[in-house]
Amino acid sequence: MFNIARTEWLKIKKYPAFWWVMGITALTYPGINYMFIGIYNNITEQQSSSGQIVKALIGNPFSFPEAWRTVAYISSLFVFIPAIVIILLITNEYNYKTNRQNIIDGWSRTEFMIGKLIDVLILSAIVTALYAVVALVIGIVNTTNAEADKWKLVYYIGLFSLQTFSQLSIAFMVGLLIRKSFIALAVFAFYFIMVEPISVNLLKYKYKNEIGEFFPLEISHRLLPKPAFIGRINEEAYQASLKAVNAHIFYTLILVLITWAFCFWINNRRDL
Amino acid sequence: MSVLTLQNISKSYGKIQALNNLSFDIPQGCVFGVLGPNGSGKTTLLSIILDVLKADAGNFLWFGSPGSPEQRKKIGSLLETPNFYHYLSAVNNLKITHTISGRGNMAGIDGVLQKVKLFERKDSRFSTYSLGMKQRLAIAAALLGDPQVLVLDEPTNGLDPVGIAEIRELIIELSKKGHTIIMASHLLDEVEKVCTHVAIIKRGQLITTGPVEDVLAAEDTVEISAASLDALATAMNSYGKGSKLVKDGIYLQVSLPKGSASLDDINNYCFNKGIVLNHLVFKKKRLEAKFFELTNN
Numbered sequence: 195m196f197n198i199a200r201t202e203w204l205k206i207k208k209y210p211a212f213w214w215v216m217g218i219t220a221l222t223y224p225g226i227n228y229m230f231i232g233i234y235n236n237i238t239e240q241q242s243s244s245g246q247i248v249k250a251l252i253g254n255p256f257s258f259p260e261a262w263r264t265v266a267y268i269s270s271l272f273v274f275i276p277a278i279v280i281i282l283l284i285t286n287e288y289n290y291k292t293n294r295q296n297i298i299d300g301w302s303r304t305e306f307m308i309g310k311l312i313d314v315l316i317l318s319a320i321v322t323a324l325y326a327v328v329a330l331v332i333g334i335v336n337t338t339n340a341e342a343d344k345w346k347l348v349y350y351i352g353l354f355s356l357q358t359f360s361q362l363s364i365a366f367m368v369g370l371l372i373r374k375s376f377i378a379l380a381v382f383a384f385y386f387i388m389v390e391p392i393s394v395n396l397l398k399y400k401y402k403n404e405i406g407e408f409f410p411l412e413i414s415h416r417l418l419p420k421p422a423f424i425g426r427i428n429e430e431a432y433q434a435s436l437k438a439v440n441a442h443i444f445y446t447l448i449l450v451l452i453t454w455a456f457c458f459w460i461n462n463r464r465d466l
Numbered sequence: 467m468s469v470l471t472l473q474n475i476s477k478s479y480g481k482i483q484a485l486n487n488l489s490f491d492i493p494q495g496c497v498f499g500v501l502g503p504n505g506s507g508k509t510t511l512l513s514i515i516l517d518v519l520k521a522d523a524g525n526f527l528w529f530g531s532p533g534s535p536e537q538r539k540k541i542g543s544l545l546e547t548p549n550f551y552h553y554l555s556a557v558n559n560l561k562i563t564h565t566i567s568g569r570g571n572m573a574g575i576d577g578v579l580q581k582v583k584l585f586e587r588k589d590s591r592f593s594t595y596s597l598g599m600k601q602r603l604a605i606a607a608a609l610l611g612d613p614q615v616l617v618l619d620e621p622t623n624g625l626d627p628v629g630i631a632e633i634r635e636l637i638i639e640l641s642k643k644g645h646t647i648i649m650a651s652h653l654l655d656e657v658e659k660v661c662t663h664v665a666i667i668k669r670g671q672l673i674t675t676g677p678v679e680d681v682l683a684a685e686d687t688v689e690i691s692a693a694s695l696d697a698l699a700t701a702m703n704s705y706g707k708g709s710k711l712v713k714d715g716i717y718l719q720v721s722l723p724k725g726s727a728s729l730d731d732i733n734n735y736c737f738n739k740g741i742v743l744n745h746l747v748f749k750k751k752r753l754e755a756k757f758f759e760l761t762n763n
Contacts, residue, residue, distance in 0.1 A: 201565040209553055286551070294518045295549035299566040299607075300539030466518045 195308070198301075202309045202316075206283070215279045219321065223269050224328045230268055231256050231332065252423030254336060259346035261333035264421040266354045269325045273358055274386050276321050277365035281378045283313050284369040294466040303462045310370075311454060314362050321362075322355040353417045353439070360414035360446045361386075363453045370457055386411060407438075413449050416442040467529075469494045469615055469646045470515060474524035477510055477670075484510045486670040487524070492648060492663070497641045499661035499678075500650040503761055507670040508650040509546050512619050516543055528615075539567045542608035543617040548600040552593040556584055556603050559592055560610060569611025578606040581636070597624035605633065616640065618649040622656060634660055654754040668761045682756050686727035688720045691745035692736070701739040705732070717745065 206212050234256065238249040255264040287293035296306050329351075333344065365382050372378040394406030406412055419435040468491040477485040485507045492498045500508050513519040515526050517533055528537045550559040560575045570578070579585045582602040587595070595603065601624045608616055621637075622630045630653075637647055637660045651657050657664065658678065665675035674681055692698040698718055702711055707726055712719040720732065729746055736743050 197565055201562055204558060204562050204565060205551060205554075208555075208558060209551075290552055291547065291549040292551055294545070296566055297518055297535075298516045298538060298543045298545055299563055300535050300568070301566050302535040305535070465513075465520060 198309045199312050219275045255421045256336040258333040258337040258342045258344045262347035262350040265329035266350045266418045273361045280362050280365045281369040285375040288373040307458050318359040321358050326351050357414040357417045414446045467494050471527040475521050476523040490675045496662045497647045499657040499664040502667040506667050541615045542613040544604045544608045545619050548604035550592045556588045563607045578609045582606045616647045686722045687749040689717045689747045689749045691717045692741050
């Protein structure tokens with residue numbers, strides 16, 4: 195296992211696209227959260243009655259403990275950025291035919307896939323660590339109440355990591371199936387940004403059908419409910435989304451198992 | 467002992483039968499050439515023995531055991547094209563070969579790069595290499611750790627004449643050291659110079675296999691000439707002994723069953739027919755001619 199991880203590191207450590215995308219991710223996650231903080235500050239710092247009403251109504255979603263949830267929700271919308279690296283790491287293997295060379299040199303097909311699983315796990319860990327640091331810094335900076343329970347919602351680190359791993363695993367599967375970098379990136383981005391959100395909301399609001407909660411990305415998307423202030427608009431829906439988290443942890447774990455079982459199976463079956 | 471045994475290997479791509487019930491052995495220590503026209507199934511065969519493709523039927527044994535990752539680690543292979551990470555240097559690509567196969571070490575990496583004359587460019591990215599340099603790197607990867615068995619698919623692809631001669635010398639040198647080399651090639655002249663054994667396949671079927679001398683010497687060929695080629699041909703028509711005649715420019719090629727050609731006898735026969743030969747040579751058949759004959763090209 196260590197040798198497989200070492201080989202994957204040799205492949206990644208001098209791959210320029212990996213460091214570029216990691217750099218973009220490292221800038222995007224704090225950047226997008228600070229943008230939302232800016233919007234919040236602009237509204238709540240107004241001396242007008244509307245500004246003060248908003249402040250009283252939603253509180254500060256960027257102070258502890260709520261910062262863990264708010265930052266997780268906002269950051270999770272940008273998982274398609276690290277997904278680019280995951281798709282490139284698998285499609286490169288097909289593009290350069292190095293997947294077959296790895297087998298020729300002595301890996302089994304299972305070992306090749308374990309290497310890719312390690313890539314997805316490591317990238318998920320990096321993204322989660324980035325989220326945790328951003329949430330911690332934002333929470334510390336924005337918390338004025340000394341009695342606030344800083345660690346009450348820290349378990350969102352676990353939920354965020356599970357969601358990231360699940361969604362990056364789906365990105366990996368798309369790359370494995372399509373094999374061509376740009377087509378796989380386009381298909382994943384189109385599905386992530388357009389197809390699934392539109393389908394889920396169409397089913398939910400037009401046809402009053404909740405089947406959308408079992409769509410591949412939506413299953414893990416519901417691990418991270420919307421920030422608490424949204425609940426003040428529709429308290430009932432907010433409470434339902436909180437209650438659904440435990441069930442979606444289970445669904446996500448099942449989905450992750452199915453995704454990787456399918457990836458291993460297809461790689462073992464097909465000619466290289 | 468056989469290094470590799472093929473038993474009834476078949477593979478098809480849809481309706482195309484790429485390999486049809488192929489069986490033969492590759493003895494230890496030989497240089498084994500797999501020959502065949504384009505699309506005959508050479509690369510498919512090498513891909514199956516390296517587990518890149520799965521055979522529809524049949525099996526193969528490396529050193530008497532079914533193929534496995536552990537066995538592949540001990541085999542240096544170049545299949546079809548040089549397959550490397552474009553953004554990595556030669557050294558970093560060979561480090562990956564090393565970590566996967568366990569063959570060689572850092573000193574060994576420098577050694578094989580020197581052997582294929584890439585040492586000066588060892589830190590350049592693979593994407594900056596010419597076709598010939600990429601091929602040299604693939605050969606370096608196959609040589610890493612001095613494996614006892616090498617599988618080389620068109621090893622001289624993209625190389626200049628000097629490079630081709632170097633690879634030929636390298637193969638001969640490895641063969642002398644007791645390595646087994648299995649190579650597929652279109653360059654029949656090169657194969658004839660280095661191979662001790664061949665298998666000729668056509669449209670996925672084995673046409674013939676065995677030591678090169680046996681395959682080439684399935685019949686004797688004598689080349690003769692006289693002042694009048696037509697008179698000579700007429701006289702030789704009644705020579706008998708299973709002879710076949712083919713005119714080749716100013717010469718007449720006389721093919722006879724293996725071991726039956728006698729230059730004295732032919733010379734005497736012609737002289738008795740009133741024809742004085744001005745050219746009489748026992749010709750060793752070239753692999754190229756044999757290949758064309760067997761594959762009907």
